[in-house]
Amino acid sequence: MARSKVQVASALQREDEYLFGWDPMPGIVSVWAQRDGQAVIWQRINGRIVNHTEQYRPWVLATSLRDLAHLGDALQPVNERKPGKVLVRYHKLKGPEKSYSYLVFARDLPTLEQAILNGAITRLKKPLNSLMEIGDDYYRVGVVEQYLMGTGRVYFRGMNYQDLHRLQFDLETTALDPHRGRIFMVAIRDNQGFELVLDAPEPDDEAVLISRLCSIIQERDPDIIENHNLFGFDLPFLEHRAMAHGISLEIGRRGGSMVLESYPETLAVGPDARKRTRYSVAGRELIDTLDAVRRHDYVVRDMPSYGLKDVARYFGIASPERVYIEGAEIFETYRSQPALVRQYALDDVTEVDGLSRRLLGAPFALAGMAPRRYERLASAGPAMGILEPILVRSYLRAGAALPYQAAKQSAEDGLHEGGAVHLFAEGVAEHVVKADVASLYPSLMRTFQIGPACDRLGVLLSILGRLTDLRLTHKAAAQTISDLSGEANPHIATQAAMKILINAAYGYMGAGSMALFADGQAAGEVTRRGRTILTQVLDSLRQRGMALIEADTDGVYFAVPPDWTVEQERKLVSEIGAQLPVGIRLEYEGRYRAMLSHEVKNYALLTYDGGLIVHGVALRSSRAEPFGERFLRKALKCALLGDIQGVADAYQETVQMLRQRQFTASDLATRVRLSKTPEAYRLTRATHQEQAYEALLNAGRTHWYPGERIRFYKARNKTVVWLPDETEEAPVSDDWRERVRTGRSSQTPTNLPQHAEVAKRRDYDVEHYLHVLVTSYAARLRKAFEPADFEQLFRIDAQPGLFDEPIENIQPRWIRCSQDL
The missing domain is CATH 3.90.1600.10 (B family DNA polymerase, palm domain)
Known part of the structure; x- marks a missing residue:
């Protein structure tokens, strides 16, 4: 039976409420809900920011009321009004008995949680500290989600992405680790035409720079704060250096808490999900464009790296006049050419803005559907x-x-x-x-x-x-x-x-x-x-x-x-x-x-315009040495074109460059992410030595942390050498607060090798890297050739064999359709 127009309209309205919520409140740019039952809502109305505070009732879903029965008359259904003080109310939801059929709520979350815990402790006869310890009888979400789900509101209703006021800032530091370095520059810009670079030429200037950055953020009052690797580097480094100076990072919006807050989370984007420190602040959404890049590459699987410069080139947003400076040379360049480094820093934040415009439109749209903070949807x-x-x-x-x-x-x-x-x-x-x-x-x-x-x-x-x-x-x-x-x-x-x-x-x-x-x-x-x-x-x-x-x-x-x-x-x-x-x-x-x-x-x-797309870990690796990656991409392209002489030339050229030491340590370094603490590695070191940790110990480093990414190479004396790489993805140690409090930060050696010195060395183990070239890179072309042809093409000694084919007779292992055969 055909549905009437009224029925169709009603069904569409219901589906739209499912998908977009139902409350029409426009222009929400941030929500800061708290456990005490208060929520602050910031709206952008006609370009101006307004905020107001509302009471909401924190809630939990429960399968039964058995852990709340001890409250007696202090527990009442939502539609009853018995005399006496009511601590918890509930709403019976329609559905099967064995389901989350009770919505229980109170004026504040601590009261609700404690009431449940008291009953569960009595029932289970064991101590409990949180609802998570009870089991799966309770279902709950974060306080902002509780507020948004309960009200049917969502972010950004009636807004376009360009309506947001977005600010980008980027730190330039003398080292990646705040144990060893400090902030000497910060570039700031926003999408309303503001640009500024703050300098701290001397160590004593750093505290003033940090305070000034906080003031500028409050003055500009952005809805969004963005950077590339914001959570992995800039915010933790800023937090740790501010702590060292006794400065409170007050970058929030008036009407809520001004201070930056942090908590651990598990990054749920891509196959390399891992723990990190997450940051939030009232009234502003914090966006890390590195999350958006990882999400994009999880789909396309063809990005050369996640570093800002490579990503900007990949998306075509890098300016032809963009200034490039090696990470380890930035501070030294600043001493002699400060204007050049200032332009470099401004180019960084300009590219972050370009990445945001390129990749954050979809999370912005999702925030108009899902009852979560925009900053969480960007990485969820x-x-x-x-x-x-x-x-x-x-x-x-x-x-x-x-x-x-x-x-x-x-x-x-x-x-x-x-x-x-x-x-x-x-x-x-x-x-x-x-x-x-x-x-x-x-x-x-x-x-x-x-x-x-x-x-x-x-x-x-x-x-x-x-x-x-x-x-x-x-x-x-x-x-x-x-x-x-x-x-x-x-x-x-x-x-x-x-x-x-x-x-x-x-x-x-x-x-x-x-x-x-x-x-x-x-x-x-x-x-x-x-x-x-x-x-x-x-x-x-x-x-x-x-x-x-x-x-x-x-x-x-x-x-x-x-x-x-x-x-x-x-x-x-x-x-x-x-x-x-x-x-x-x-x-x-x-x-x-x-x-x-x-x-x-x-x-x-190989695309028809000559582009190369490489997909899958068998042909790509996060550990890749740059010299091998360059060879492999060149050889792959030649093989796909049927240019066997080109494949042979690419290989022999790389062999000769290795033998003549034309590569630098930076070209040969392997990059790995550490997974063990120093204590954990010491327990296994006697029976199983791992090169990454040995490289750090050889350099005099006794402190590192899981999640840190390092580079190292193998020198001609068979030792492994740490290359203190100033990359864009290095996280900051989560135990810095404790190190500052206890004074142990001074225990970090001050005589560690400088990146610029190590990166240019040519004392690598030639035979080792010849072996790496064949087994780690040329081997990825094995499926492209018949076994005998492969062995002939990638012979290390380059001496012709008695039964070698003329190079012009070698062909790839072709896959042909039957119409060609």
């Missing part, structure tokens, strides 16, 4: 960090109980069978096409209405459908607007944000014990149908004589005849897509001049 995982808060808010709005056993049951059911992954051929293919089933898993969920059984209201599927429709609307709108006008940017950002959520829906449903609305069986049904779709696509390509290379749920790579045009390629994809079920779209993703297929999800692509 899209499933647990964004989708789940939206689902929880929707259930609370409907007065519905949240599922309790679903996640546990999903975990007990075990892992469901995942998507199909195929490697059909290894070697080099020319004229490669990628076809992609657009958002395969979410499309299957929507087309066949596969959602979590525990989602009684159907919110996830409802959100998924609305997101898909709205994304297509924004995508179409962006395509009709000129790129030069800038009017397309909000549409581009919004559709990108929606794509993030759409693609997270399946992963959330299959997340097992992590997700409140998990359903492993439903996730398994999605992957089953996905495998069927992929098999259908592959069979169709085989029947048409295409050379299959690799396939998974992200798409399929295949080679086409060399004389095919892009129109023929598109027609092929369109014909195969037309045979798929309604709602499933096969899209033409792109074409490449050549591809090296190394192993599953590890490949190199």
